[in-house]
Every structure is written in structure tokens, then in C-alpha cells.
């Protein structure tokens with residue numbers, strides 16, 4: 001095909017247009033990356049703040065770094081199907097994988113009851129979209145916005161001279177965020193839990209359930225343990241019960257799971273008009289409807305070095321039809337930061353040392 005050569009002015013005009021289009025694309029990337037506004041909160045800035053508090057640990061999660069995978073199942077009672085059309089809530093059994101972890105970003109930190117603990121779940125209903133959720137063993141979250149989360153990380157980071165956080169920085173943060181002081185008070189008043197197996201884990205963020213008729217309701221969920229307290233712990237707030245065992249909470253969990261599968265009830269709380277869905281520092285009143293959605297069973301524990309949770313990002317926005325995000329601003333921030341953490345740790349896989357806990361290497365026995 002013959003092409004008509006462009007006259008010099010027309011060619012220049014076209015090059016200028018192409019150049020402008022390319023510049024605007026580059027500009028868009030730069031804007032998204034936060035290059036024009038160094039104070040704008042981005043995924044990378046949040047990850048840097050997490051690393052400033054916990055140190056760099058190649059190959060590990062930037063938060064909830066010390067953990068263990070598991071496989072199990074969910075036996076749906078069918079009771080939640082009236083509120084959500086998600087396939088996972090139809091009566092029947094669904095395969096799941098998950099992860100237990102301590103919330104800090106330090107993968108070799110000695111276990112301590114004061115560190116929040118987590119359970120993350122990935123429901124894999126056959127032929128249907130997945131549902132992933134990460135839950136913590138606290139009743140409310142400590143901040144209500146991503147900006148406050150970042151500020152809190154900055155206020156708690158160690159001072160390079162003393163190696164300790166600056167108490168004045170935390171005081172200043174709390175004076176700007178009374179909701180965090182209120183949340184700490186709620187957390188401290190919570191009944192003691194002695195380990196992973198007897199902990200209740202909560203979604204904290206609100207979501208929305210949508211049923212087959214299109215009716216949408218606000219919800220939060222949690223898993224409530226069906227087994228009693230861990231027998232090895234001498235006293236619920238005594239972290240010196242096993243001074244020589246840096247992994248005592250994980251080792252307790254492994255010992256209990258070797259005895260029998262561990263079970264939790266998945267309980268969905270249905271909110272009412274006026275209940276805050278955007279602020280996870282606020283509890284909903286106790287008299288809200290609780291729906292017993294079914295039983296989560298943890299059948300096998302595995303090391304996260306090569307287990308089924310290693311390459312999973314428990315992004316709270318991986319939701320099936322029938323479960324939708326609420327207006328909580330933490331949800332999209334979590335999704336963005338988890339993705340960045342995942343990309344980083346996946347790229348560092350060859351440098352990663354073995355994880356601190358490996359269920360295959362623990363032989364402690366539960367005493368009656």
C-alpha cells in the first residue's frame with residue numbers, strides 16, 4: 001500500500017500530539033505513584049512505614065509475618081442464605097485453606113498474648129467465586145481511616161537513638177485520635193483468651209450481604225471457638241508460662257490440632273439502620289441479630305514455607321456475588337497495601353529463610 005508522506009509541519013504537529021499523549025500517560029503513572037505529592041498516602045509509603053516499625057524481612061508479609069497455613073472445611077448451615085446469595089452459604093460443605101498469624105511484621109518475634117492474633121480464610125466453593133477474609137482476635141480495630149493507621153505507625157516507630165518508640169509521639173497521636181483511645185479501652189476490657197484455639201476472630205470491617213431478592217444488609221462476621229482454652233497456659237496473661245519456647249502459642253495450637261480437628265462457628269451479625277459501617281473502631285449493640293452460618297473446621301496445619309497459604313494474599317475485597325464491600329475506607333486501603341506486600345514478598349522468595357514455626361517439627365503433647 002502506498003503511504004502519502006506527511007508535510008513537515010503536519011508531521012511535526014502529529015509528533016507533538018503523540019508526545020503529549022505519551023507524557024500524559026507517564027504523568028498519570030507518576031501521579032498514581034505519588035511522585036507529585038510526596039506527602040500523599042500510597043501503598044509504598046504504607047509498606048515503608050510498616051517496615052520502619054518491624055524491620056526488613058525479605059520474603060515475609062509486611063504485617064502478620066509469623067504464621068502457619070492450614071486446610072479444612074466449612075459446613076454451611078444454610079442459615080445465612082436468607083441474607084446472602086453467595087454459594088458458600090447454601091447448605092453443604094466447602095473446602096477452605098487459611099492461615100494463623102501474629103499481627104506484627106516480625107517473623108521471628110517470640111509469641112506473646114499481647115500481640116493480636118489472626119485467622120485468615122479462603123473459601124473455595126466448587127464452581128463459584130472465592131471468598132477471602134482476614135480476622136483478628138480483637139473486638140474492634142484501633143483506627144478508622146488509612147491515614148490514621150499511617151499516623152499510628154509513624155508515632156510508634158523506634159527512635160534511631162534510643163531504639164524505642166517516642167512516648168510523646170504516641171501521646172500526640174492519641175490526643176488527635178480519641179477514637180483510638182476508646183478502641184484500646186474496649187480491647188483491654190475483652191475477656192482473656194489463652195491462645196489461638198480458644199480465640200474469637202472478628203472481621204472488624206463491615207461488609208454488605210445481598211440476597212437473591214437483591215436486598216442488601218450491613219454485616220460483620222467472626223468465628224467463635226468450639227474448643228476450650230489451651231491447657232498448657234498457666235494463666236491467660238502469663239507470657240512466661242513456657243519461657244524456653246519462643247513459639248509457645250503456635251506450639252499449643254499444633255499440639256491441640258494433633259489431638260483433634262479444631263472448630264469455630266461462623267457467626268454473622270446483621271447491622272441495623274444507624275450502625276456505623278464506615279468506622280471499625282465502633283462496636284455494634286449486642287442485641288443485633290446473630291446468624292449461625294456454619295462450622296469452620298481446621299483439619300491439617302502446614303508450614304507456610306511451602307503450604308497452601310504461602311502464595312495467597314488474603315485481600316478483603318476478594319468477595320463472591322452476594323458479599324459486597326461497605327463504605328469503610330480501610331477496605332480499599334487494605335486491598336492496595338496487601339497487593340504491594342504480596343508483590344514484594346513473592347519477588348524475594350529466594351532470599352526468604354525458613355519460617356519460625358513448622359508443624360512437622362513439633363512434638364509437644366496436650367496434657368489432660
Ligand code: HEM
Pocket residue numbers: 046050060061062063064067099100101118119120133134135136141145146149202203204205280312313314330333334337338341342345
Ligand atoms: C489500613 C489498615 C491496614 C493495613 C495497612 C494492613 C496491612 C497488612 C499487610 C501489609 C498484611 C500482609 C499482607 C500479605 O502480604 O499477604 C496484612 C495482613 C493481615 N491483615 Fe491487615 N492491615 C490493615 C488493617 C487490617 C484490618 C482492619 C484487619 C481486620 C481484621 C486486618 C487483618 C489482617 C489479617 C488477618 C492479615 C493476615 C493475613 C494472612 O494471614 O496472610 N488488617 N495486613
